[in-house]
Amino acid sequence: MKVFDRQAILASLDIEQAVLRLEEGFVAFSEGRVQVPPVQAFAFPHANGDCCIKSAYLEGSETFTVKVSTGFYDNPGKGLESNDGMMLVFCARTGAPLGLLADGGWLTCIRTALAGRIVARLLAPSRVEAIGMLGTGMQARLQLAHLMPVTACRELVVWGRDPARLEAYRGFARTLGFNVRVASKPQEVAQAANLIVCATPSREPLLQAAWIRPGTHVTALGADSVGKQELDPALVGMAQRIIVDSAAQCSQYGEVSHALEAGLIERAQLVELGAVLAGQAPGREHDDQVTLADLTGVAIQDAQIAQCAWASLQR
Amino acid sequence: MKVFDRQAILASLDIEQAVLRLEEGFVAFSEGRVQVPPVQAFAFPHANGDCCIKSAYLEGSETFTVKVSTGFYDNPGKGLESNDGMMLVFCARTGAPLGLLADGGWLTCIRTALAGRIVARLLAPSRVEAIGMLGTGMQARLQLAHLMPVTACRELVVWGRDPARLEAYRGFARTLGFNVRVASKPQEVAQAANLIVCATPSREPLLQAAWIRPGTHVTALGADSVGKQELDPALVGMAQRIIVDSAAQCSQYGEVSHALEAGLIERAQLVELGAVLAGQAPGREHDDQVTLADLTGVAIQDAQIAQCAWASLQR
Numbered sequence: 001m002k003v004f005d006r007q008a009i010l011a012s013l014d015i016e017q018a019v020l021r022l023e024e025g026f027v028a029f030s031e032g033r034v035q036v037p038p039v040q041a042f043a044f045p046h047a048n049g050d051c052c053i054k055s056a057y058l059e060g061s062e063t064f065t066v067k068v069s070t071g072f073y074d075n076p077g078k079g080l081e082s083n084d085g086m087m088l089v090f091c092a093r094t095g096a097p098l099g100l101l102a103d104g105g106w107l108t109c110i111r112t113a114l115a116g117r118i119v120a121r122l123l124a125p126s127r128v129e130a131i132g133m134l135g136t137g138m139q140a141r142l143q144l145a146h147l148m149p150v151t152a153c154r155e156l157v158v159w160g161r162d163p164a165r166l167e168a169y170r171g172f173a174r175t176l177g178f179n180v181r182v183a184s185k186p187q188e189v190a191q192a193a194n195l196i197v198c199a200t201p202s203r204e205p206l207l208q209a210a211w212i213r214p215g216t217h218v219t220a221l222g223a224d225s226v227g228k229q230e231l232d233p234a235l236v237g238m239a240q241r242i243i244v245d246s247a248a249q250c251s252q253y254g255e256v257s258h259a260l261e262a263g264l265i266e267r268a269q270l271v272e273l274g275a276v277l278a279g280q281a282p283g284r285e286h287d288d289q290v291t292l293a294d295l296t297g298v299a300i301q302d303a304q305i306a307q308c309a310w311a312s313l314q315r
Numbered sequence: 316m317k318v319f320d321r322q323a324i325l326a327s328l329d330i331e332q333a334v335l336r337l338e339e340g341f342v343a344f345s346e347g348r349v350q351v352p353p354v355q356a357f358a359f360p361h362a363n364g365d366c367c368i369k370s371a372y373l374e375g376s377e378t379f380t381v382k383v384s385t386g387f388y389d390n391p392g393k394g395l396e397s398n399d400g401m402m403l404v405f406c407a408r409t410g411a412p413l414g415l416l417a418d419g420g421w422l423t424c425i426r427t428a429l430a431g432r433i434v435a436r437l438l439a440p441s442r443v444e445a446i447g448m449l450g451t452g453m454q455a456r457l458q459l460a461h462l463m464p465v466t467a468c469r470e471l472v473v474w475g476r477d478p479a480r481l482e483a484y485r486g487f488a489r490t491l492g493f494n495v496r497v498a499s500k501p502q503e504v505a506q507a508a509n510l511i512v513c514a515t516p517s518r519e520p521l522l523q524a525a526w527i528r529p530g531t532h533v534t535a536l537g538a539d540s541v542g543k544q545e546l547d548p549a550l551v552g553m554a555q556r557i558i559v560d561s562a563a564q565c566s567q568y569g570e571v572s573h574a575l576e577a578g579l580i581e582r583a584q585l586v587e588l589g590a591v592l593a594g595q596a597p598g599r600e601h602d603d604q605v606t607l608a609d610l611t612g613v614a615i616q617d618a619q620i621a622q623c624a625w626a627s628l629q630r
Contacts, residue, residue, distance in 0.1 A: 035357050037356055038352075042352065042379060044407055047407065049407075053368065055357070066355075066383055070405065070410030084411065084412065093359075095386070095387040096395070097417070100318075102316060
């Protein structure tokens, strides 16, 4: 088994290939061609830590993947990063361990960002006037960078809680070539932008339905576990197209879970991303629709990006 | 993350420490102090293969463990071994990956053998006249070798389906110092031995209740997944003490599952090994009792032997 570090993975990953593999993965997932065993989770309350193990296999694929992710939130006080992670790639014909991708969680960040790119390509209005970003962390940066190939818009309105991080984000976005406006509250983002990405760890709604302009697309990434929420359930209720990565998982703890619970939407309104990619369901139908993508993150994304990274490393 | 191969692990593992760690693990498991997420399983029907991922954390322990085991049964035709496996050891205070034990499944074999040693110490009759072994594979060898520290008996009666493997086993046991008698059927083993170990992949009963002598202890290891069985359910029904590694798991697919289903025993008769080790329940009470240990294999064994192996490798 070969071990690859983050730097080697970063240097060799073919992003366009990764997008194709992720699209293929979403389609296969929605068609029931992915084996996804139950997530394994540990809690380490004495160390303020947790660990989860996600595994997936796209039937017929060359490889399958086991991902171990850890979050130990007292680590920064010890001079260590909070999050770590690795993916193990195995041969699906012999079971042989092929590669240990010691990516430190980086591949998970990338596959999440690329899912944002994929839904933006399918759902963004034809003319994006400004990109709105809630959040200033690593994922907010990756989302912005990976939106660039799918929209010509270089206007950005960004909001975040921490002024210093907001200022740093402004510098980052300018370096990418964006005209940046810093918003003092989420409402300003909603009023200026018609392609909004929510990439915060919020546990309460940040965006209200009343603020959203007709024709806006919203991608929400933050509700990746129970208790997290970025959107007013009424905003979910007003969306004319609701695209989810996994209907089962989003119904459990995604943004749509709150709207389902409140009776503002019905389960039948949820359309899986894989179905849209396969042409089985429409994405955006016209430029006045409010569309929503609720992305909670699915293990098939890990399996697909790991296979792609491993293949790139072989070249 | 350091990678260690089978040879390095084999050379450094401290067996007596491993026994202590396993006993500690069984006790903690029965006291509910072990986090054991659901097993993850994959099927690869096109390649006649499977994979399972077992993880465990003994609360308060320095480390936690993720084990990946594969079985690809067409591998021998490709010049590869059928079974492979590895254990990943992580720090429970920071989440840092500490070691990849590329043991190829060897630690699983050892922890299974040591569980056999532990139950034999607790349950074997005071005078073992002969050890009976059903099976001639790797596990049957390890069981015999690891029984030696807990019994002075050097008489062995062994049975197996394959004459060539039986002959090889005879040679192996002689090398260990045993007087070996080869049995032509399981009944002969039962009639000669009062400490019997069943280590076969059988899917039908091999040992009948009527053959068992008073005072015999039987350890059954083979029923480690649905469909496997080595004992006549009536033999389970006649046992006066039934010790299981996990009441939940053994009730699901261990030897006791068949007897429970047939109404020959009640769930309340199952006593976990951890409870006996903790002094919460008796083991063998007198020399005329027939005792049974049903060992299906639990993930805490993996976590404990992995921690022990990793600690040995640090010295």
